[in-house]
Every structure is written in C-alpha cells, then in structure tokens.
Amino acid sequence: MxxxxxxxxxxxxxxxxxxxxxxxxxxxxxxxxxxxxxxxxxxxSQTTLLREAMLLFADEEARRLAELARQHDAAGLTVEQAAEVVADVLGRLPASVEEIAALELYLQAGRDASLRDAARRCFAAYEELAEAVLRALGVPRPRQLAGPVVALLAGLQLRGLATGEAHTTSTAEALTMLVRGGQEHSRDAGDTPGRTRRVHR
Missing domain, CATH: 1.10.10.60 (Homeodomain-like)
Known part of the structure; x- marks a missing residue:
C-alpha cells in the first residue's frame, strides 16, 4: 500500500x-x-484530503457493486429476485466506520461546496449501476427510476445505522414496490410523454 x-x-x-x-x-x-x-x-489541505478520501470510497464501492451486478446479469432474475439479491447484499454489509465515514463526508459536502463535485461523482456511480440493473430487468424508464432507487437504499441503510434496527418493511419489499410502481405508472401513461390515460376500475 x-x-x-x-x-x-x-x-x-x-x-x-x-x-x-x-x-x-x-x-x-x-x-x-x-x-x-x-x-x-x-x-x-484538508479539503483535498476529504475529497480524495470520498472518491476512494466511491470507486471501491462502484467496483464491488459492478462485479455483483455482473454476476447476476445473466441469471434472468425477476424484479422480486433482484430485490432479494440487493437486500441480501445490504444485509451482509457491516456497520463499518468506513460506511459511517462516507455519510459524514456527504454531510460535510452540504457545508463545503468544494466537496460537492466529489459527492456528485459518488452518487452518479451508484445511479449508473442502478440504471444498468433496472435496464437489464426490463424496467421501463430506468434512468428516471435510478435516483429514487439509490435514495431508498441509502435511506434504509442510514436508518439501520442510526437505530440499529431493521425497518418493518424489508429492503426487498420496498425496492419491489418502488420498481413495480414505476412499471404500473409506465403502463398507465402508455409510455408516451405528456399522454395521460384514464384507468377505469
């Protein structure tokens, strides 16, 4: 090293x-x-140090998650199965000081504008991976859904770290509902921007 x-x-x-x-x-x-x-x-400078530490963490996370995505890419997973895989991956992650450090750095970027470019690159890497997985699953409009998926998973991880407790709705259930909701919205809208279709029940 x-x-x-x-x-x-x-x-x-x-x-x-x-x-x-x-x-x-x-x-x-x-x-x-x-x-x-x-x-x-x-x-x-400490600003340079914090920015480079943030990027190191982001690059390693992106490589690790990309490898997991590659392993499951050819498996023909359903949305529910993919959600279970994601939940299993998150469940195996320890509440390490490195994870807490990443959250600290994201918060610091809210105070220090010079760190925001690094923070944007971190989230862009997560969203790029999420978009690739959603596209492989055949989910409509994966780019629009990638951000909410990352936010959901990040929020659930933050809650777990802060409380030490699991949410009553599992990660897999929450992710499945979010993705299925996006698919239902796409069908209802006819996949045509600006077009609204009334659904009779």
Whole structure:
C-alpha cells in the first residue's frame, strides 16, 4: 500500500470514528503510521484530503457493486429476485466506520461546496449501476427510476445505522414496490410523454 493510500484509508477510519470535526493531523498520522511531513506533502489541505478520501470510497464501492451486478446479469432474475439479491447484499454489509465515514463526508459536502463535485461523482456511480440493473430487468424508464432507487437504499441503510434496527418493511419489499410502481405508472401513461390515460376500475 502506498503512503498516499494509507493516508486516505486512515482518514476514512478517523472520520468514521470521530467525525469530520475530529479529523486532526495527529490522528491521521498515528493511524497511518507515517510522519507529519508525509501527510502535508501528499495533502497540503484538508479539503483535498476529504475529497480524495470520498472518491476512494466511491470507486471501491462502484467496483464491488459492478462485479455483483455482473454476476447476476445473466441469471434472468425477476424484479422480486433482484430485490432479494440487493437486500441480501445490504444485509451482509457491516456497520463499518468506513460506511459511517462516507455519510459524514456527504454531510460535510452540504457545508463545503468544494466537496460537492466529489459527492456528485459518488452518487452518479451508484445511479449508473442502478440504471444498468433496472435496464437489464426490463424496467421501463430506468434512468428516471435510478435516483429514487439509490435514495431508498441509502435511506434504509442510514436508518439501520442510526437505530440499529431493521425497518418493518424489508429492503426487498420496498425496492419491489418502488420498481413495480414505476412499471404500473409506465403502463398507465402508455409510455408516451405528456399522454395521460384514464384507468377505469
């Protein structure tokens, strides 16, 4: 592992354990096992350090999830089966300090505009993957649905991390309802922009 990578991983650990406000050079160098001079040489500003740490986390998550999507892409999954796969993947994720660090960094991006480009790239990676999975499932308008799917999963993960409890509606059930709702909307609208069709029951 390079010194630069060690610094970024140490940063994620410190942010996850102490929050952005608790990110100090002393804690970073102690965690990374490097000198203060090495830290300031590679990252002269904390903003640069936070942005690069955010991108490291996002890139690794995108690669991991893309591999999972590739493994299931040829399986011919139904929406319900795909939702179960997603729920199983999320259920195996530990409430690690790295995950908490990512949430801390997203919140910090709300305060620091210089981090927002990195945050947008993070969410764009998740949404690109969600769109690819939805398209493979044959879900209508996957691009429009990708954002809500990512928001749903992120919200459920945040709730679980914050409360330590599972929601009464499972991740698989929530995802299935969201996707099925998008399909029903598409059928009702006749898949034609601007066209509204009355449905008699």
């Amino acid at each position: 390079s010194t630069r990578e060690a610094i970024l991983r140490a940063t994620l650990r410190v942010v996850g354990e102490h929050g952005v406000a608790g990110l100090t050079n002393r804690r970073i160098v102690a965690r990374a096992g490097i000198s203060l001079g090495s830290l300031t040489y590679h990252f002269p």
